[in-house]
Amino acid sequence: MGELLNIFIKSAFIENLALSYFLGMCSYLAVSKTVKTAFGLGLAVIFVLGITMPINWVINNYLLSETGLFQTDLTFLRLILFIAVIASMVQLVEMVVEKFSPSLYNSLGIFLPLITVNCAILGGSLFMVSKEYNFMESVSFGLGGGFGWFLAIIAIAAIREKIKYSQVPPALRGLGMAFMLTGLMGLAFMSLMGIDPSAF
């Protein structure tokens, strides 16, 4: 249990997908103009990462590996299968949410399809493979990574809402400033890098 908590904290803060690896930057920069929309997208990312990570783990270990179902090394199909799982999961999640919770669907609405091409999702799955986690660890890694991404996008959206009142040079306004801010936040997050969560 403590091991799983460690992975959660590590993936959320120390190896933050958005601010340490800079994954999912496209939607991170495009959808962070207000806190409200950032909140919706962040929730959707936690959701999808938490679901696709274990599914991709099962596929990678029981279908593609040499000891899997087909007894052959099929890892060259990894990218295609992972992205197909992610695309279909996003579609499925969209339909389920629409059916059972229209209010959540309305708040997530347009962000769900966007998530398919959020590299944090595919990147998370690829990192999970390279780190050789087991099943429960990959669940924890997915949820932690999603939570970290959620925190990061909320933080930058809040800063961007405030910075509208500052005097920024016209050419730097908007996008340019968002890049600079993300860089500064990345520097701040780097100070967490040396922490070893298992020491607590």
Next chain:
Amino acid sequence: MAQAQVAAKQSSIGFGKAERKLLTDPLDSNNPVTVQVLGICSALAVTTGMKNALVMAIAVVFVTMFSNMITSALRNSIPKAVRMIVQLIIIATLVTIVELTLKAVAFDSYKQLSVFIGLIITNCIVMGRLEAFAMANGPYKSMLDGIGNGVGYGIILLMVAFVRELFGKGELFGAKIIGNTPEYLLDTTTTWGLGWYANNNLMVLFPSAMFVIGAIIWAHRAWNPSLVDVS
């Protein structure tokens, strides 16, 4: 003679003003990185050295070119409801080709780029151009658009990598340009070669890519004020 020229202009394989615009627009006023904000993730991770940036740029040009062409050729037979998945499968196939080729030809680069080759799939440039251009235009034009956008992305990548490698490691393509060398340390009477330069380690870290791209956007918009964000 005149008729032949007219025929050449009307045929879809010509190379006139419209086609040239498809190639040059993404280099400036419609740049994928600094204007459309697409494909940032990989632009940050692979720009620590010129060599990796060049490999990545070539890979992306390959993928955008062929995915645009193939999707455009198939655009009339793809059902609208599943078009995302079909597009992703096309892209994923091309990326797998790139990945396996790199693994065979340039194993060092393959190891350094690691997951970021796979992440070309979710590089929004590819998907974005498929949705915005290839689904509505013919294969030849789509191919030009793909090349233009791939190159526009590659140029930014190389610019960022140039700054980061030069000031972070004092090297370009792995060759020493500025900073301390063993020879310099032995002979301190020479002042040429900027031997006094100490490497700025910040430039090797991820956040510096953000600052460099931010500065490029700043310069680009100061130079081309029509792009300035008014909101």
